[in-house]
Amino acid sequence: MVNKITVVGAGNVGATAAQRIAEKELARTVVLVDIAEGIPQGKGLDQWESAPIEGFDTRVIGTNGYAETANSDIVVITAGIARKPGMSRDDLLNTNAGIVKSVSEQVAKTSPNAILIIVSNPLDVMCYVAKQVTGFPRERVIGMAGVLDSARYRSFLAEALDVSVHDIQAMVLGGHGDTMVPLISYTTVSGIPILQLMKKEALDAIVDRARNGGAEIVKLLKTGSAYYAPSSGAVQMVEAIVKDQKRILPCSAWLTGEYGQKDVYLGVPVKLGRKGIEQILEISLTADEKAALAKSADAVREPMSVVKL
Ligand code: APR
Numbered sequence: 073m074v075n076k077i078t079v080v081g082a083g084n085v086g087a088t089a090a091q092r093i094a095e096k097e098l099a100r101t102v103v104l105v106d107i108a109e110g111i112p113q114g115k116g117l118d119q120w121e122s123a124p125i126e127g128f129d130t131r132v133i134g135t136n137g138y139a140e141t142a143n144s145d146i147v148v149i150t151a152g153i154a155r156k157p158g159m160s161r162d163d164l165l166n167t168n169a170g171i172v173k174s175v176s177e178q179v180a181k182t183s184p185n186a187i188l189i190i191v192s193n194p195l196d197v198m199c200y201v202a203k204q205v206t207g208f209p210r211e212r213v214i215g216m217a218g219v220l221d222s223a224r225y226r227s228f229l230a231e232a233l234d235v236s237v238h239d240i241q242a243m244v245l246g247g248h249g250d251t252m253v254p255l256i257s258y259t260t261v262s263g264i265p266i267l268q269l270m271k272k273e274a275l276d277a278i279v280d281r282a283r284n285g286g287a288e289i290v291k292l293l294k295t296g297s298a299y300y301a302p303s304s305g306a307v308q309m310v311e312a313i314v315k316d317q318k319r320i321l322p323c324s325a326w327l328t329g330e331y332g333q334k335d336v337y338l339g340v341p342v343k344l345g346r347k348g349i350e351q352i353l354e355i356s357l358t359a360d361e362k363a364a365l366a367k368s369a370d371a372v373r374e375p376m377s378v379v380k381l
Contacts, residue, residue, distance in 0.1 A: 073098055075145055076102075076144045079102065085302050085303050089191075092304065094132050099130055102131070103134075109136055113133075141179070142182045143183055147183055148191060149188060150191040162249070164192075164194060169381075171192070172205075188206070190213065190214070190215045196339075199324050199337040211347055212349075213326070214348060215324025215337060217339050223301055224282045225285075239261050242254070242258065244322060247338060247339065249368075249372075253339075313346060320343055320353060324337045327352070332366070333365075337376075341353040
């Protein structure tokens with residue numbers, strides 16, 4: 073366990089992430105921060121009151137300021153507005169950029185050594201904003217997207233094949249949007265290549281559903297976007313860092329030439345440990361996957377070039 077983890081944004085994703093972190097006892101203290109008065113305090117207190125029943129000793133506190141967050145080991149940023157039906161993640165661009173900018177400025181001042189996990193959308197561009205504003209190295213500004221997109225893809229595969237989710241290995245790379253790149257060549261069921269177990273047409277339909285997994289939930293909820301699986305994704309990354317697990321997970325990382333891409337945040341396989349990103353793994357891709365990744369990088373660069381810093 074680490075000393076302190078801060079979650080900024082006490083909305084659906086942030087509050088659920090705080091609860092998962094506390095229940096897993098990943099930190100001594102979890103600080104929930106939000107601009108809405110009373111909300112982080114109320115949710116933090118409510119979660120702490122569940123501790124005797126759930127049996128965790130992590131203290132959860134809520135606040136509207138950053139004094140209590142000082143010297144956090146990890147900061148998860150979920151602040152911002154969520155999608156409504158008909159909106160793309162890019163529609164959130166300037167509102168969320170302003171929010172992530174002001175949050176990042178505060179975090180850089182109060183927790184200069186923290187590892188940041190960004191969840192706010194549009195994800196890859198928000199990572200860029202946080203990295204530019206804090207000046208933190210790329211090892212410590214990491215985006216949560218691939219873990220979620222891969223989990224959606226894996227859950228649909230497990231359902232279609234009627235097998236355990238534990239046995240589905242899969243990775244989704246690229247930007248967190250319509251251009252994400254599910255790697256069919258690396259999708260296996262206990263090591264068995266997926267196309268030995270499923271017809272290409274059925275797999276294509278699942279890939280398509282995973283690509284639109286966020287929109288499917290937005291359409292159902294009508295008033296907001298997904299939060300159970302997104303908070304799980306963020307907390308899996310937190311756990312890998314806290315426990316120095318050296319897990320290989322698809323995360324959004326600042327590329328400096330890997331996969332032929334430079335100066336852009338993109339989902340790639342990384343090794344996550346106590347220092348944050350400890351390695352970016354460059355795996356071989358098919359020509360189609362390479363082309364799809366390049367297209368995805370361009371789709372991230374476009375909003376990146378217009379975002380106000
Ligand atoms: N500082 C702190 N918190 C803020 C700020 C800010 N400057 N601006 C907004 N918030 C808070 C809101 O008050 C709200 O409580 O962020 C919270 C967002 O919560 P929700 O509206 O419930 O949104 P949520 O579903 O949690 O999604 C948050 O994560 O997955 C992404 O696309 C999603 O960008 C969205 C973010």
